[in-house]
Amino acid sequence: MQRNRPLSAQAISVLQALAADPAHWRYGYDLATEVHLKSGSLYPILIRLADRSLLETSWEPGEGSRPPRHLYRLTQAGREYVAALPAARADRTVSRPRNRLSEA
Amino acid sequence: MPLFTPLVCLLCMGLAALRHPAAADPATRDDAPLLLLRWAAGLLPAQREEWGQAMLGELDHIAGRARRWRFATGCAGAVLLVPPRGRAAAALWAITAMAAAGAGLYAWTGVRYGLGTSDWVLAAIALVVAVGYILVVGVQVRRPGVVLPGLVGGLLVAVAWLVPNGFTFYGLIVTVPHLWAPLLQVIVVPLVTGVAGTLWSGSAVTGRRIARLAALSAGVGVFLYGTLAIAVIGAAGAQIDATWTISANVADRLATNAVFYLWFLPVTTAALGWAAAAATARVRPRLATVAASTTPSSAGSIAAPSGRALNGRWSSRLLLACTVVGALVILAGVFLKG
Numbered sequence: 001m002q003r004n005r006p007l008s009a010q011a012i013s014v015l016q017a018l019a020a021d022p023a024h025w026r027y028g029y030d031l032a033t034e035v036h037l038k039s040g041s042l043y044p045i046l047i048r049l050a051d052r053s054l055l056e057t058s059w060e061p062g063e064g065s066r067p068p069r070h071l072y073r074l075t076q077a078g079r080e081y082v083a084a085l086p087a088a089r090a091d092r093t094v095s096r097p098r099n100r101l102s103e104a
Numbered sequence: 105m106p107l108f109t110p111l112v113c114l115l116c117m118g119l120a121a122l123r124h125p126a127a128a129d130p131a132t133r134d135d136a137p138l139l140l141l142r143w144a145a146g147l148l149p150a151q152r153e154e155w156g157q158a159m160l161g162e163l164d165h166i167a168g169r170a171r172r173w174r175f176a177t178g179c180a181g182a183v184l185l186v187p188p189r190g191r192a193a194a195a196l197w198a199i200t201a202m203a204a205a206g207a208g209l210y211a212w213t214g215v216r217y218g219l220g221t222s223d224w225v226l227a228a229i230a231l232v233v234a235v236g237y238i239l240v241v242g243v244q245v246r247r248p249g250v251v252l253p254g255l256v257g258g259l260l261v262a263v264a265w266l267v268p269n270g271f272t273f274y275g276l277i278v279t280v281p282h283l284w285a286p287l288l289q290v291i292v293v294p295l296v297t298g299v300a301g302t303l304w305s306g307s308a309v310t311g312r313r314i315a316r317l318a319a320l321s322a323g324v325g326v327f328l329y330g331t332l333a334i335a336v337i338g339a340a341g342a343q344i345d346a347t348w349t350i351s352a353n354v355a356d357r358l359a360t361n362a363v364f365y366l367w368f369l370p371v372t373t374a375a376l377g378w379a380a381a382a383a384t385a386r387v388r389p390r391l392a393t394v395a396a397s398t399t400p401s402s403a404g405s406i407a408a409p410s411g412r413a414l415n416g417r418w419s420s421r422l423l424l425a426c427t428v429v430g431a432l433v434i435l436a437g438v439f440l441k442g
């Protein structure tokens with residue numbers, strides 16, 4: 001049985017970064033740079049968000065021999081989740097992002 | 105018998121170079137962060153494979169050596185911290201428990217018989233080696249199709265090391281086996297493990313991983329059995345030197361047990377199993393093709409062998425021939441002496 005733990009502060013900061021322009025597809029590295037997360041923290045968060053259907057993914061075809069690139073944006077459920085977040089928690093998570101992998 | 109180890113390693117180096125001639129060409133090399141991330145992505149379970157490709161795709165768009173390193177090491181760390189599940193987790197916990205039990209028994213026996221400082225240094229080295237094995241097993245069990253054949257192979261290797269001594273504690277410590285026993289343990293069974301693993305999985309790469317897991321699981325298992333035997337029997341039975349104290353006798357047995365089962369058994373089994381898997385792929389090229397296709401795709405491709413690579417191939421053949429001749433000379437010497 002899958003546990004549905006509350007999302008961590010870092011995961012919420014990723015959701016909020018995606019919610020800034022919900023229709024726009026984002027790259028993983030750009031997201032990591034924006035929310036000041038290391039790749040080792042970002043990808044577990046993205047996996048968890050996708051598992052919870054808060055995030056949808058797509059592939060951008062690679063040019064020539066380059067590999068395809070993964071893209072991310074919020075699903076409708078993700079947008080509703082962000083909209084339902086208490087304002088106080090949202091402010092706190094944006095101002096103090098942490099880098100703990102285990103809380104993804 | 106330890107003379108076989110360098111020969112076995114040389115044999116494997118030659119076979120490995122024969123299997124990957126293109127690697128000698130610097131034009132086809134990928135940078136270290138890409139290699140690291142490609143390796144880590146291969147550890148993800150099948151249902152997470154897409155995320156490994158996502159990481160590799162992202163790395164391709166990151167410029168700058170330091171940034172690429174930071175990204176690749178972060179992703180690799182995230183992959184390694186994800187605990188294995190199901191059969192893989194069971195295998196990892198079982199081998200960890202065996203290693204911990206072996207280390208605990210070693211320490212208990214050492215305290216009971218009052219080992220000296222140098223003996224404890226050796227025990228510390230054995231502990232570090234055992235921890236290293238657990239880390240390697242933690243990687244191997246994540247690979248698809250490795251756990252079950254690897255553990256079956258490990259059981260086969262362990263049985264081969266225990267049968268010549270009659271499965272008894274006393275026999276394992278005191279009995280000197282016949283000449284056929286080392287040949288079976290060091291050469292025949294590892295070769296069978298490598299070939300069978302390759303044929304079972306249909307891939308030379310997986311066959312090598314199966315041989316590696318078999319070697320480590322057997323080494324840890326037989327080490328535990330041997331340490332238990334020493335803890336039970338102590339200094340009883342034949343002694344190498346009648347003037348030795350009980351403590352020295354037990355210390356010698358513990359050291360021999362650690363060197364043989366934590367170093368000699370895993371190294372020779374993994375190396376010869378690896379060579380056997382490579383040789384099987386040479387005989388059946390389809391197996392090598394299957395293996396290559398399992399590597400995650402990314403920037404960088406396998407190029408045709410260049411002139412430099414072909415020179416490397418001839419060097420490998422020469423190395424291989426020298427190794428085989430050396431092994432035959434040693435084997436002949438052992439037989440004549442026997």
